[in-house]
Amino acid sequence: MAVLLYKNTKVAVQGITGYQGSFHTKKMLEYGTNIVAGITPGKQGMEVEGVPVYDSFEEALKHTEIDASIIFVPASFVKEAAFEAIEAGVKLLVIITEGVPVWDTAEIALKAKEKGVTLIGPNCPGIITPGQAKMGIIPGNIVTPGKVGVVSRSGTLTYEVIQQLTNAGLGQSTCIGIGGDPVHGIGFLEALELFQNDPDTEQIVMIGEIGGTAEEEAAEYIKENITKPVVAFIAGQTAPPGKQMGHAGAIIMGSRGTAQSKIKALNEAGVPVTKTISEIPEILLKNKNK
Amino acid sequence: MAVLLYKNTKVAVQGITGYQGSFHTKKMLEYGTNIVAGITPGKQGMEVEGVPVYDSFEEALKHTEIDASIIFVPASFVKEAAFEAIEAGVKLLVIITEGVPVWDTAEIALKAKEKGVTLIGPNCPGIITPGQAKMGIIPGNIVTPGKVGVVSRSGTLTYEVIQQLTNAGLGQSTCIGIGGDPVHGIGFLEALELFQNDPDTEQIVMIGEIGGTAEEEAAEYIKENITKPVVAFIAGQTAPPGKQMGHAGAIIMGSRGTAQSKIKALNEAGVPVTKTISEIPEILLKNKNK
């Protein structure tokens, strides 16, 4: 089963004619993603890697159904692209672009919620269901189909973890990079819920980092709702403390947000937190052989 | 039955401590309106004509239910007052204040529509159901209960018509002044529909004026949907033509908007349009005695 993205998911690529859009369209196609349309305003009639390009969803929808869309357009155009996709009825929207203003993301996230669209990103590596399809930039050659669900706040660190899982013979059901922006689409909670309900996922890896309280909240959620084993890693354990968001930030964060706080919360929820990434597969293998 | 406003409707007055608000609260109470609360931020604990004043709907709702609200606050506070009333769950909202910016009214009207609230005004005389209750500034002594529904774009002209109906022995079911602002709550169409469905209304008087195309659209609607007799009056038949809204206005209006256009459209829909207001009762009486 996996979650959110499958072999037959019909995917559109927004910004397909751009430098990143065209390159990763090639990579996604090579991986087997069912890309049915590219969208770049003003470029209708072109083809990118054999994918027909349309000016708009309206035009594309005359020729194909679209279930999901991935956005590679520059930051200042992301809001427009995202609204177009949501209004056109996609069910899954992945935004790779980094540098999107917080207030634009907020509008997108609220609209997505209103319309029941699952949003991943922005500023994220996307999602990959090994052996089926990928939307985003996670290298296809490092994943392998299996039973571990991966969710991560960090981009490149996600690859690191996946690579080590694969090297250890631990395949993945689906890997989701939720992105590191302060406002973003689905977070740990939603991903954990999806993996909990997915019969193909047996264990879950969660990659967090310092700052914010998402990991603490995830720990609470795991305690109450997740019965599958979860293993976590927190990046930035030795990083110097960052600037606070004024007193307001300090009040809200309290003692949370630090690596110690996150590790403590996760441990209390029964989640082991490893010192290095290479320890993650070890724990998963132990769980598996129990 | 009448429409929208009844003897037992629980009414709040927003801006009750102001000059207009307090004066007309007295008049509305004298007419028998069931005013349950006054709202003026910062004035909680006061009483106006025996009506308790609260800071907010939240406070008022601790002590009473509220079905409807009437707004007398200054133009720059109308948007806030209207949103508060709508969010608090009133079903009928009347805005008397004039000078409300078009874009504020638009926000209010869209929010009212979203929440299923009937909005009357702004810049209108309000609504009166003779013998039952009034919300607004239509003098209570000129109305009399009966079977004629009155809907009017003009404020004071409404009174003129009502007076003449009453003088002619023609009582009214409900009288609605929809207000003359470019963006407003219910219009002729909604009022006509309400009167059509009200078993207590036998005939309808419609007071229009030059400008806009509401009367032309009403004529179309009457042709299709209204089976009860309608008599109309159009003010401004001799007024000099006003400035157009650029070419855009001219394109949209075409030949519509003039008194002649409105009279023609109404006549074609079988609606007689009188030259003077005093002719209106004559026609209604003839219809009645048919």
Place this chain on the structure above:
Amino acid sequence: MGMLYEFEGKSIFKKHKLPLPPSKVVTSVEEAVKAAEELGLPVVIKAQTLSGKRGKRGLIKKVDTIDEVKEKSAEILSKESDGRPIKKLLIEKVVPIKQEFYASVMVDGSHVALLSMFSPEGGMDIEEIAKTKPEKLEKIMFPMDIKPFGYRFFPALKRQGITGKDMVKLAGFLKKLVEIVQKEDLTLAEINPLVLTEDGQYLALDAKVVVDDNASYRHPEWKEFTSLIDRYTKEEIEAKEAGISFVELDGEIGMIACGAGLGMATMDLIKYFGANPKNFLDVGGGASPEKVSKALEILSRDPEVKVILVNVFGGITRGDQVALGIIDAIKKFNIKIPIVVRLIGTNQEEGVKILKEHGIEAYTEMEPAIKKAVELVKQQKK
């Protein structure tokens, strides 16, 4: 309805970075020459006035030399428009035009909507296009709170054969126009023509902008828009400042009403009974004695006013307040012209009593009062 001069409308466009040709506002021939030199010839000299068809009326001139700048700017500054002298010129650099379009966004109040219109055949006669080639005029309707995005305009532009980069650019232009209307409390923003230049730019060559007068309290910057004042006579401004709606007309009866509808119906009846109103004057709802007194003062100064007719049906307006205002004005301005008063509604009794104490018998019905006023005019004519 606050219609702005072209250069004022353009100042709002400029604030939002809508592309415009370079231009300068001037008030004299000397300034015009200086502006033309700074912008570089050729330039277009455009009279700043509120009524349209400036080209046909000789109020827009393209000039190629400084001598021509002198001649034509002097010529235009000597003209009148809307019955008022032309005081300001816009000197605008000539841009090489490839195609002319029409674009506008207006508030369609009755549908709580924004109506955006576009035509690939812009220029002087867009109303003609609308009538004879309606398929060349796109009308796109949005809810007023729409988030304007470029893709919303693609289908209309495609229908007009505009594709590729031009479609994207024009859609961006139209999107921005909607944003400006939404953000700046406008009820109309019209560009005719919107031009495509030889070097591929889209520019607003004209600007017809209408601001929502009710929103002026939150736009202190509108105080600089003299169009909002220039269009009124001295008396109209005086009235406006007092919160009175006043339009001068040709006739004999000075009319004061509370409410625009009642005012219009009163005018209709004055004509119906055989005389003419000298004005439309609406003191509005809830008028104070001061406001009523000010209205009478303005009318009483006009030598052509033979009779003053006050028609009040009090709702939010109170009879006693109106009566006090009338009596105050008669005394203060020593008004000798006959005054016919019709007074009914809220606080009617108090008002009638006050008037009676000062020798004025108020009517309660409208038609007899108007008939009486018309009669008084006819008597004076004899």
Place this chain on the structure above:
Amino acid sequence: MGMLYEFEGKSIFKKHKLPLPPSKVVTSVEEAVKAAEELGLPVVIKAQTLSGKRGKRGLIKKVDTIDEVKEKSAEILSKESDGRPIKKLLIEKVVPIKQEFYASVMVDGSHVALLSMFSPEGGMDIEEIAKTKPEKLEKIMFPMDIKPFGYRFFPALKRQGITGKDMVKLAGFLKKLVEIVQKEDLTLAEINPLVLTEDGQYLALDAKVVVDDNASYRHPEWKEFTSLIDRYTKEEIEAKEAGISFVELDGEIGMIACGAGLGMATMDLIKYFGANPKNFLDVGGGASPEKVSKALEILSRDPEVKVILVNVFGGITRGDQVALGIIDAIKKFNIKIPIVVRLIGTNQEEGVKILKEHGIEAYTEMEPAIKKAVELVKQQKK
């Protein structure tokens, strides 16, 4: 995270007419004297710096005479804060204070919410209040697209015993603060203290404002906010301009990573294996050869960097581009320090090949590469 100086934050407040005490920004003792004379004594002299607790650190001084202005402004201008000299002072007129409040609005990203906080016990130790008297701190959460209206704040203010006119005024103040955050692309606006003056006015006495760096492309006016530059070292600015995220630290290994998470994990492992990173440097996703080369240039100039460690797991970043950047930098800047490269992911083969041609054997795994870099540092120490 673009935290602004007090006076810059206040300039945003001022634009939206949030009430402030009169003040002037100065950069010298002479200007401070002039400002104090213009504002009228007494005044408060406030160092413009990004870190807090200025009062306790002697960076805020109330003065009553011109001599004191001279003395204290000279004193503060001679100090440092955040390791940098204090260059600007805000000279602010003293207002008679009746009560001090705390007010803030911040983006709570994880809930797509705005968190508005208010306390009737404002002043220096609000964090202490939050801990010891949480009932004195109101936290109100809104969706980010909330239409802010005064009545939304009434319940919280009432809980704090604020009623009547004061409730209405404070609610209006808090409403405006939310509007400012929404309209100006802010992620935080904090006022501590917000004061009630003896004559009944509510004024923002301080301003801590954070702008969303990602939105700077649509705020050309932010270019004037020197706080967005002053907080960086010369090298950090150079990096920033190249789109590189760079923070200087104390250590021996110059680290380049693609991605912040990978960068942090790399730092963690450097320490875990017994050395220290000299910096955090993230070239971001999809780095060009120029960007990688610039990163190496910056690190290679630092004499304390003993080893350079490049850790790339290509997703949107391509291995060949990174390799080209490394080779280019080595040649152009004649880099002699040992460089350890870990390269994997997108276009890995192409990248490894390029490096190999220039004598660099890239690692594919992260931990061995980091171990190697730490080892090289230890060898040099011997």
